Amino acid sequence: xxxxxxxRNNETLAAQLTPVGRETxxxxxxxxxxxxxxxxxxxPSQVLTIRGLADALVTSTMPVRxxxxxxxxxxxxxxxxxxxxxxxxxxxxxxxxxxRARSLIEGEAIALAATRMNxxxxxxxxxxxxxxxxxxxxxxxKDIDREATLNQSFHFEIYRCCGSAVLIPMIESLWLQSGPxxxxxxxxxxxxxxxxxxxYHRSIVAALARQDAQAARKALVAxxxxxxxxxxDKLQSASKEGxxx
Amino acid sequence: xxxxxxxRNNETLAAQLTPVGRETxxxxxxxxxxxxxxxxxxxPSQVLTIRGLADALVTSTMPVRxxxxxxxxxxxxxxxxxxxxxxxxxxxxxxxxxxRARSLIEGEAIALAATRMNxxxxxxxxxxxxxxxxxxxxxxxKDIDREATLNQSFHFEIYRCCGSAVLIPMIESLWLQSGPxxxxxxxxxxxxxxxxxxxYHRSIVAALARQDAQAARKALVAxxxxxxxxxxDKLQSASKEGxxx
DNA sequence: GGTTTTGATTTGTGATCACACTTGCTTTGA
DNA sequence: TCAAAGCAAGTGTGATCACAAATCAAAACC
Numbered sequence: 402x403x404x405x406x407x408x409r410n411n412e413t414l415a416a417q418l419t420p421v422g423r424e425t426x427x428x429x430x431x432x433x434x435x436x437x438x439x440x441x442x443x444x445p446s447q448v449l450t451i452r453g454l455a456d457a458l459v460t461s462t463m464p465v466r467x468x469x470x471x472x473x474x475x476x477x478x479x480x481x482x483x484x485x486x487x488x489x490x491x492x493x494x495x496x497x498x499x500x501r502a503r504s505l506i507e508g509e510a511i512a513l514a515a516t517r518m519n520x521x522x523x524x525x526x527x528x529x530x531x532x533x534x535x536x537x538x539x540x541x542x543k544d545i546d547r548e549a550t551l552n553q554s555f556h557f558e559i560y561r562c563c564g565s566a567v568l569i570p571m572i573e574s575l576w577l578q579s580g581p582x583x584x585x586x587x588x589x590x591x592x593x594x595x596x597x598x599x600x601y602h603r604s605i606v607a608a609l610a611r612q613d614a615q616a617a618r619k620a621l622v623a624x625x626x627x628x629x630x631x632x633x634d635k636l637q638s639a640s641k642e643g644x645x646x
Numbered sequence: 647x648x649x650x651x652x653x654r655n656n657e658t659l660a661a662q663l664t665p666v667g668r669e670t671x672x673x674x675x676x677x678x679x680x681x682x683x684x685x686x687x688x689x690p691s692q693v694l695t696i697r698g699l700a701d702a703l704v705t706s707t708m709p710v711r712x713x714x715x716x717x718x719x720x721x722x723x724x725x726x727x728x729x730x731x732x733x734x735x736x737x738x739x740x741x742x743x744x745x746r747a748r749s750l751i752e753g754e755a756i757a758l759a760a761t762r763m764n765x766x767x768x769x770x771x772x773x774x775x776x777x778x779x780x781x782x783x784x785x786x787x788k789d790i791d792r793e794a795t796l797n798q799s800f801h802f803e804i805y806r807c808c809g810s811a812v813l814i815p816m817i818e819s820l821w822l823q824s825g826p827x828x829x830x831x832x833x834x835x836x837x838x839x840x841x842x843x844x845x846y847h848r849s850i851v852a853a854l855a856r857q858d859a860q861a862a863r864k865a866l867v868a869x870x871x872x873x874x875x876x877x878x879d880k881l882q883s884a885s886k887e888g889x890x891x
Numbered sequence: 892g893g894t895t896t897t898g899a900t901t902t903g904t905g906a907t908c909a910c911a912c913t914t915g916c917t918t919t920g921a
Numbered sequence: 922t923c924a925a926a927g928c929a930a931g932t933g934t935g936a937t938c939a940c941a942a943a944t945c946a947a948a949a950c951c
Contacts, residue, residue, distance in 0.1 A: 423727075425934065427715075450902065463935050466903080470672075470712050471719040476815055482668075483943065484903055495811070502812045505754050566740070567747045567823065570721055571816055578812065670904065695932065708905050711933080728913065729933055896949070903942080912933080919926070 427464040430454075434468055438477055438488065438577055439553065440546065441584020446490040449478070477577035491582050493636055499579045500629040504622045507556070507572055511605070511621045512614040513563035522562050523610055529555050530606055533599060545587060555602060559609070579629075586632035601627070672709040675699075679713055683722055683733065683822055684798065685791060686829020691735040694723070722822035736827050738881055744824045745874040752801070752817055752870065753863040756850070758808035760859040767807050768855055774800050775851055778844060790832060800847065804854070824874075831877035846872070 434454075437443055455465045469486055472478040479489045489495070533551060536544070553576070560572055601624035608616035679699075682688055700710045714731055717723040724734045734740070778796055781789070798821070805814055846869035853862035 427934080452902070461936050462903090463937090467712055467715050467934095471715055474716040474720055476812070485943085486903095498810050498812045502810070502816070505750065509750050565743050565747070567721070567743045567820070571747070571819075574816075575812075672904080697932070706906050707933090708907090730913090731933095892951105894950080896947105898947085899945090901942105901944070904940085905938105906940105907936100907938080909936085910934085912931105914931080915929090917926105917928075919924105921922105921924095 425464070426460055427467050430458055430460060430464045431468040431471060433458065434472060435477070435577060438472070439580035440549065441581055441587070443488045443581060445488055445581045445585070448485055448487040450485070472577070475574045475577060477574070477580075488581050489578070491585070491632070491636065493633065496582060496629055496633050496636070499575065499582065500626060503572075503575050503579065503625055506568060506575065507560065507625065508618040508622055510560045510563040510565065510568050510572060511609075512618045513565065513568075514559050514561075515609050515612055515614040515617045517564055518559075518562045518609055518612075522558075523606070526555060526558050526609070527606055529558065530599075530602060533602070549584075549587065552598075559605075582632060583628050586628040586635070589631065589635055598624075598627075670709070671705055672712050675703055675705065675709045676713040676716060678703065679717060680722070680822060683717070684825035685794065686826055686832070688733045688826060690733055690826045690830070693730055693732040695730070717822070720819045720822060722819070722825075733826050734823070736830070736877070736881065738878065741827060741874055741878050741881070744820065744827065745871060748817075748820050748824065748870055749867045751813060751820065752805065753867055755805045755808040755810065755813050755817060756854075756866045757859040757863045758810065758813075759804050759806075760854050760857055760862045762809055763804075763807045763854055763857075767803075768851070771800060771803050771854070772851055774803065775844075775847055778847070794829075794832065797843075804850075827877060828873050831873040831880070843869075843872075 443449070449469070451462050451466050451469065454469075455462045458465065469478060473480050473486060476489070478486050480486050529551065533555075536547065536551070557569075557572075560569055563569070601620060604620040605617060605624065608614075608620055688694070694714070696707050696711050696714065699714075700707045703710065714723060718725050718731060721734070723731050725731050774796065778800075781792065781796070802814075802817075805817055808814070846865060849865040850862060850869065853859075853865055
């Protein structure tokens with residue numbers, strides 16, 4: 402009965418070894434596709450094939466088809482009547498629709514978070530703000546991927562504080578759906594000249610710091626509206642071009 | 647070159663034959679599981695196995711596992727660390743969380759619908775109200791399944807008018823998540839004596855008829871709050887019981 | 892020459908198998 | 922007597938195969 406000794410031994414082992422995790426291949430495929438979608442690696446209307454992705458990800462078709470199915474149910478991808486799957490095309494209605502839904506739900510999440518964040522959590526997002534300036538000062542823009550990742554962390558760090566296990570997955574789904582749209586807007590942005598994204602984030606943090614839920618909601622809506630509005634204008638003028646041609 | 651003749655022939659055929667559809671087995675499994683979930687055929691915390699469901703549905707495991715994966719991503723089911731899957735258990739926090747999300751999103755949807763419904767659509771949901779009374783008068787209650795189905799049709803008939811392709815799938819996901827909870831509340835309801843659900847629906851329709859978005863939202867929130875509040879009380883007293891025992 | 896038909900290739904779907912992990916029970920050993 | 926080891930049934934995951942539907946290109950046809 403050396404129970405205590407064994408227990409102690411296990412503890413030292415646990416301290417030395419790093420957990421190897423139990424992620425399935427399907428989970429990795431799913432995460433990777435999510436990352437690609439939010440990061441805008443796929444273009445709107447692009448068709449994806451199971452075997453093509455399986456080859457690219459160096460797995461068999463099985464994990465890929467299940468991951469695709471999951472992405473289709475959360476509307477991150479679209480199943481065509483041909484049974485092929487593509488990333489949803491951009492339309493004016495869809496842009497307005499996504500913006501409205503995001504304003505509603507992310508606005509609610511941040512309003513909740515504003516009343517629940519403790520000083521520790523506020524300091525954490527404030528620190529991200531600083532990290533941001535740093536990156537922005539170092540290399541003046543063009544590191545779009547890094548900036549997008551940081552932006553995502555910033556938002557979800559806040560949303561996590563809303564304490565709702567129901568709202569957060571919905572927000573993730575919305576980001577997944579708007580990812581491809583946003584990305585084309587961002588690229589157009591960086592060509593059209595820099596914009597002051599930092600300003601919006603600063604006013605969000607300020608509102609959170611003084612627990613002003615309505616101000617936080619307002620600042621957030623302004624923040625997420627910007628790329629959508631830009632994309633909207635771009636699409637409208639493009640459709641006018643098309644009409645003229 | 648009898649193109650026109652062939653075309654005409656095809657048209658007459660199309661008029662005589664009813665479309666057989668192209669639904670896959672996986673789609674049918676998914677729909678069936680959705681129906682079961684919303685209808686409350688599965689109990690909260692119940693564990694589901696792939697092979698068990700495949701046997702019950704008389705298919706192979708393949709369509710079932712893909713359908714389960716989809717239901718897990720929309721939080722209608724829950725993946726345990728053991729890799730087994732169960733319908734999510736009911737907790738107080740989850741009840742409040744679901745009610746808040748549903749009030750927010752379905753409230754927004756009905757507010758949008760209120761400004762967009764045409765007389766034809768309003769007449770349609772009004773007719774459902776009548777159908778309801780009819781059923782209710784014929785066999786006084788106890789036909790819970792029929793009533794739940796009618797309730798679902800009533801709500802989604804309205805939501806469809808909001809014109810948002812983004813909000814509606816989210817609402818479906820929320821119904822899927824709250825299905826098992828609601829069902830235990832409904833059963834408890836029908837034991838605890840009848841309640842006037844018709845009253846709420848009537849005031850919803852009245853608000854819609856006069857295009858009063860805020861009144862519609864308020865009436866809807868009152869409607870969906872009722873079973874949640876009931877369940878909440880039931881759970882609280884039960885936990886007190888458990889504490890005492 | 893333009894349209895239809897045919898055939899080859901690609902793709903999604905469902906079934907089945909192999910393997911690893913979990914779980915519950917029995918057996919073993921102190 | 923009771924905890925630990927061992928065993929057996931059950932379960933999820935990934936790979937592979939068979940098949941039907943879709944796609945595309947060349948060939949045949951009027």
